[in-house]
Amino acid sequence: MNALNNLRRFMLRVPIVYRLLIGNSLVILVLAAAATLLTRQFTGVPAAYLILLFSLLGFVLVFLLNYTTIRISLRSLDGLRQTIEQVGYERGSPPEAIHLDRDPDLQPLAEAINAMLSRLENYTQQLRALTERVTSAQEDERQRIARNLHDETSQSLSSLIISLERIERDLPPGASDLKNRIVQARQVATRTVEDLRKIIYDLRPTMLDDLGLIPAVRWYARTTLEEAGMRVQFEIPEENLRLPRHLETELFRIAQEGVNNIARHSNARRVIIRMVAETDHICLELDDNGTGFDVVETESSALNTKHLGLLGIQERAALVGGQVDILSEPGHGTLLRVCLPGRFR
Ligand SMILES: Nc1ncnc2c1ncn2[C@@H]1O[C@H](COP(=O)(O)OP(=O)(O)OP(=O)(O)O)[C@@H](O)[C@H]1O
Ligand SMILES: [Mg+2]
Numbered sequence: 186m187n188a189l190n191n192l193r194r195f196m197l198r199v200p201i202v203y204r205l206l207i208g209n210s211l212v213i214l215v216l217a218a219a220a221t222l223l224t225r226q227f228t229g230v231p232a233a234y235l236i237l238l239f240s241l242l243g244f245v246l247v248f249l250l251n252y253t254t255i256r257i258s259l260r261s262l263d264g265l266r267q268t269i270e271q272v273g274y275e276r277g278s279p280p281e282a283i284h285l286d287r288d289p290d291l292q293p294l295a296e297a298i299n300a301m302l303s304r305l306e307n308y309t310q311q312l313r314a315l316t317e318r319v320t321s322a323q324e325d326e327r328q329r330i331a332r333n334l335h336d337e338t339s340q341s342l343s344s345l346i347i348s349l350e351r352i353e354r355d356l357p358p359g360a361s362d363l364k365n366r367i368v369q370a371r372q373v374a375t376r377t378v379e380d381l382r383k384i385i386y387d388l389r390p391t392m393l394d395d396l397g398l399i400p401a402v403r404w405y406a407r408t409t410l411e412e413a414g415m416r417v418q419f420e421i422p423e424e425n426l427r428l429p430r431h432l433e434t435e436l437f438r439i440a441q442e443g444v445n446n447i448a449r450h451s452n453a454r455r456v457i458i459r460m461v462a463e464t465d466h467i468c469l470e471l472d473d474n475g476t477g478f479d480v481v482e483t484e485s486s487a488l489n490t491k492h493l494g495l496l497g498i499q500e501r502a503a504l505v506g507g508q509v510d511i512l513s514e515p516g517h518g519t520l521l522r523v524c525l526p527g528r529f530r
Contacts, residue, residue, distance in 0.1 A: 200289045201258045208250045216243050261288045265295060272302065317504050324389075324434055331388040339381050346374045390437075398433040399426060399460065402440045402469075410456055413448045415473075420459040428467065432525060435501050436469055442494045443471040443521045451475025451519060468524040477513045498523065 196204055220239050227235070268283045282302065283295045349371040356364050386392075386405075393401040399421055410417050428436070440458075447456055453475030461468045487496050495511065498521070502509045507525035 197257070198289060201254065204254050204258075205251060208254055209247060212243065212246045212250060216246070258288070258290060261291045265291065265298070269298065272305070313500075313504060316500055320501065320504070321431075327388045331385045331391075334381060334385050334388070335391075339378060339385070342374055342378045342381065346371055346378070349374065393433060393437050394430075397425070397427045398436055399423075401433075401437055402458065402460075405437075405441060406444050406456070406458055409444050409448050415447070415453055416455040418455065418457045420457060422460075423462055426462055428527070432467075432505060432527060435505055435507075436467070436523070436525065439498050439501055439523050440469060440471070442498055446494060446521075447471065447473045447475065447519075450478070453518065465528060466524050466526045468522060470523075471521045472518070474518040477515050477517045477519050479515060480511050480513050 199207070216239060219242075220235070224235060265283055268281060271281075282299045288295075349367055353364060353367045353371065356367070390401045390405065392404055403419060403421070406417055406419075427433070447453055451473045453473035455474055457470075457472040459468075459470040459472065461470075483492070484495065487493060499509050501507075502523050502525065505525050507523060510522045511519070512522075513519035
């Protein structure tokens with residue numbers, strides 16, 4: 186049994202061309218010996234029968250031998266195929282290197298693929314580092330613009346409104362035409378302040394820094410979805426939970442994209458927003474009963490169609506080692522679940 190195993194192991198290290206040559210030569214040798222011995226034994230049997238018998242025997246033996254040798258060699262390709270198929274499915278985890286038990290035919294191919302996988306992993310890490318830097322620079326920039334708009338533009342407009350109110354109050358009784366024009370100017374200024382407030386909140390809600398993720402998500406979802414005529418339910422047990430600042434920002438941006446998608450694409454009637462914090466992770470779920478969509482098709486065409494919101498969610502989650510699940514089918518609503526790791530209790 187041991188000798189057989191050793192022979193098998195030895196044969197697996199011989200290139201397939203030599204395995205076939207050795208095997209076929211052995212078959213020819215065995216057949217030639219058998220034919221010589223048997224023709225001496227059965228002198229009375231017609232030559233045609235013996236030719237037919239040895240041809241058939243030769244065909245069956247050569248067929249079985251070649252078939253088995255090639256099947257065994259191709260089995261290694263299956264492992265190769267399975268590994269390659271897995272590449273890219275697990276975001277954030279590097280693809281595993283391929284091991285082929287020293288198969289001389291496939292080993293160079295496995296090595297080339299391993300080198301390619303490691304280059305791919307390298308590029309992915311570089312891109313991720315770049316994305317991280319861009320995202321954090323974008324966040325700082327948003328915060329700076331929001332602060333400037335709030336502290337300067339918004340304050341100036343507020344003083345303008347107060348000045349207009351004063352002028353309106355001090356106008357002589359006969360100047361009704363001028364008064365109307367001042368009232369209109371004040372209304373425009375008031376509307377601009379309101380629009381500006383929305384822009385500032387979209388850029389970076391001060392609520393996120395002051396009160397934390399949960400009130401900020403609650404406020405954003407309510408203003409966006411209720412305005413679109415949807416009923417919003419919250420299942421959030423720990424209202425005053427605070428996370429590290431960068432996680433609050435990532436989860437808020439993810440929630441913002443998810444909520445905007447629901448408002449723009451879902452046509453839902455009700456939306457449930459859940460948040461569950463466990464010892465080692467926090468999960469946010471956005472569950473809508475709207476139109477749903479084909480997740481696989483949408484993801485594969487995202488780059489061509491330039492619909493990048495969902496990809497952005499996946500990238501943001503991957504940056505902090507998180508996991509995204511999107512469960513959706515046309516006609517059956519959408520569940521977006523994002524879980525980020527960390528200690529939260
Ligand atoms: N909650 C949802 N309900 C129904 N369809 C959705 C939902 N979320 C996403 N989709 C579908 O998935 C597609 C991709 O969404 P994604 O956020 O990536 O891009 P987008 O919203 O179209 O554009 P943007 O790049 O501005 O976000 C959408 O165009 C929409 O068809
Ligand atoms: Mg979107």
